[in-house]
Amino acid sequence: EDPILSPAARKIAEEKGIDPAAIAGTGKGGRVTKEDVVRHAEAKPAA
């Protein structure tokens, strides 16, 4: 199943070119929150 992203998480992931499936979601049922995307981006800066 496709990961579920909050609206802000969706936008940041697209801006930074991050594959949503690669982000560990901490929201209910594995939902990806804005915090999750920001944390993911900081840990692995885009090339």
Add this chain to the structure above:
Amino acid sequence: MANQFDVVVIGAGPAGYVCAIRAAQLGLKTACIEKWTDDKGKTKLGGTCLNVGCIPSKALLDSSHKFVEAQKDFKLHGINHSGVEMDVPQMVARKDKIVDQLTGGVGGLFKANKVTLFEGAGKVLANKQIELTKGDGSVEIIDTKNVVIATGSRPVEIPPTPTDGDLIVDSTGALQFQETPKRLGVIGAGVIGLELGSVWGRLGSEVIVLEAMDRFLAAADEQISKESLKIFKKQGLDIRMSARVTASEIKGKEVHVTYSDADGNDNVVVFDKLIVAVGRRPYTESLLSPDCGVNMDERGFIFVDEHCATDVPGVYAIGDVVRGPMLAHKGSEEGIMVADIIAGHVGHMNYELIPSVIYTHPEIAWVGKTEQELKAEGVDYKMGTFPFAASGRALAANEKEGMVKVISDVKSDRILGIHVVGPSAAELVQQGVIAMEFAASTEDLALTIFSHPTLSEALHEAVLAVDGQAIHIANRKRR
């Protein structure tokens, strides 16, 4: 080169002015062109929505609703008065004042954000050049890196009932009546027809609404549209379905309208005023030079992709002039998306979750899929409803008509649609829009605390009812 802009927006309606403000905020040198003027030749910003659409219609709906309440409902509360009268010119003047304030506000926002306003008509030439024709007939060429077309829409005219600006009018004329017509005809039982019919019906017009389609509010959930039709009929709106208008004749100060009914029989109805509200069409008059490269689809909408880009790189089109629902908030969000894209950011718009609202009383609103759409798509869904008659807050407010309906996916429980007819329908649906943006399940909302007593509780209970767990109604037995 006198003028060189990053963005030139043609049209200052909700799509265009929002796009211009956002583009300026993002540091782009932005201009907006508007040709609409009042009878004194002063430029009017805000487009259809602010001048002759959303805002003025809501002002009249609110005034006329207060009149009905005072007339019919105050007694119930123990409020007695010796008679209420409606001063129609005063009601219309209040509306005009609100319009002036808001359209003036757009001008102020342009100034604050340093958006250059060009007064006149814009035409898209080849190579993204814009030809500006001013009110005095003089012509100027504007150079720009990007163009955003936001020229909006116009009421559709139909051959059997040509508008004459007096007896037969479109929605604009219907907002300017200086007295309540005794007998009012409305062609079209869509959003505009129902809202305008309601305004004048509340003030005493005998209203007949003629609708060519056989199903009332075909885009709404069927259960909600049936419930709504029942309520409107009780309010005295004579809504006739499958009524195809074939001819009209003006005799003195009367309009004689001929329509064929479901059985194919001809009927004649006589009105003092007739409102033609059969729909709106994209407005592109004198907009495109033949060699500009921008294409239109077969219905006259400017052809765009999912990011509102036309066939010419750097030329975008947004709002009523492109595909999708003709709603102010749809146009504005497209304006934001396009400004973001031009500034080099990600631009995104969720077309799945554009809410719809009809500002009758009770209000009708919805978002997401209807039950009949889900049936057609073969989706396995479950649903719950809650009537306002069981809401303590609604009873206290004497607003007991209508219901909330929530539909979710059987397997995932994800909410797929929310449909409301009743008090504050738009606000309740908006709560659902927010939840749905986060892919909420009915369980998510069920676990959320709703204040008591509030109308919002009806959404909570409808959500609980999806799994047969509503507290304040007897739950339907699951299949």
